[in-house]
Amino acid sequence: METDEFWHLIETARSQAEECGAFDQALVGLLAARSKREILEYQERFDELHGALYRWDVWAAAYLIGGGCSDDSFVDFRAGVIAQGRGWYEQIALNPDDLAEHPLVVAAAAEHDVVLFYEVVNYSAPYSFKQLTGEEDFYEAWEQYWNAEPREEMDADMGEDFDFDDAEQMHRCLPRLAALYRPDHPA
Numbered sequence: 001m002e003t004d005e006f007w008h009l010i011e012t013a014r015s016q017a018e019e020c021g022a023f024d025q026a027l028v029g030l031l032a033a034r035s036k037r038e039i040l041e042y043q044e045r046f047d048e049l050h051g052a053l054y055r056w057d058v059w060a061a062a063y064l065i066g067g068g069c070s071d072d073s074f075v076d077f078r079a080g081v082i083a084q085g086r087g088w089y090e091q092i093a094l095n096p097d098d099l100a101e102h103p104l105v106v107a108a109a110a111e112h113d114v115v116l117f118y119e120v121v122n123y124s125a126p127y128s129f130k131q132l133t134g135e136e137d138f139y140e141a142w143e144q145y146w147n148a149e150p151r152e153e154m155d156a157d158m159g160e161d162f163d164f165d166d167a168e169q170m171h172r173c174l175p176r177l178a179a180l181y182r183p184d185h186p187a
Contacts, residue, residue, distance in 0.1 A: 001041035006049070007086040009042065014085055023083055024120045031128030039132065040145040043125035046082065050122075052093060053078040054156045060173055061096040063164040064181040065105060066114050073117055080118035100176035109180040 016026035062077035129138035
């Protein structure tokens with residue numbers, strides 16, 4: 001699945017969710033209407049985009065928004081960023097501090113609420129695969145798909161590591177987002 005097709009699918013699910021329900025349910029429905037191969041290709045693209053957000057600065061943003069962020073929660077946060085669509089994804093990938101402008105984040109900060117952690121989006125491909133096939137095991141099919149072609153493993157470049165509990169470092173890395181979530185700690 002090409003990147004443009006992936007994002008078209010995400011945007012279509014977002015549009016359907018606005019009209020009649022949850023994004024994850026709309027996405028599963030759209031995927032289940034495709035072939036098994038297309039679902040596996042979707043998963044490959046999802047993993048690629050998800051992995052590209054595996055960086056310390058993005059994790060720091062998740063840490064601020066979530067009031068802490070374990071490695072499992074960070075997986076869910078990155079899925080939530082993808083669920084926001086291509087525009088927000090690309091903006092956040094360039095500069096996670098731009099989350100300070102996201103309407104959900106701004107509203108959540110004022111209410112001391114948590115947003116953008118969307119665990120079930122991580123399982124859209126397996127859920128749709130099961131819906132399409134009835135009982136066929138997604139993970140078995142995924143392993144066969146993944147191993148069918150040699151792939152180069154890439155080590156993630158997470159960028160500069162820093163202490164998320166150090167207010168000064170957080171304000172330096174994410175000044176606008178830290179101002180929303182840690183206003184009592186001046187930069």
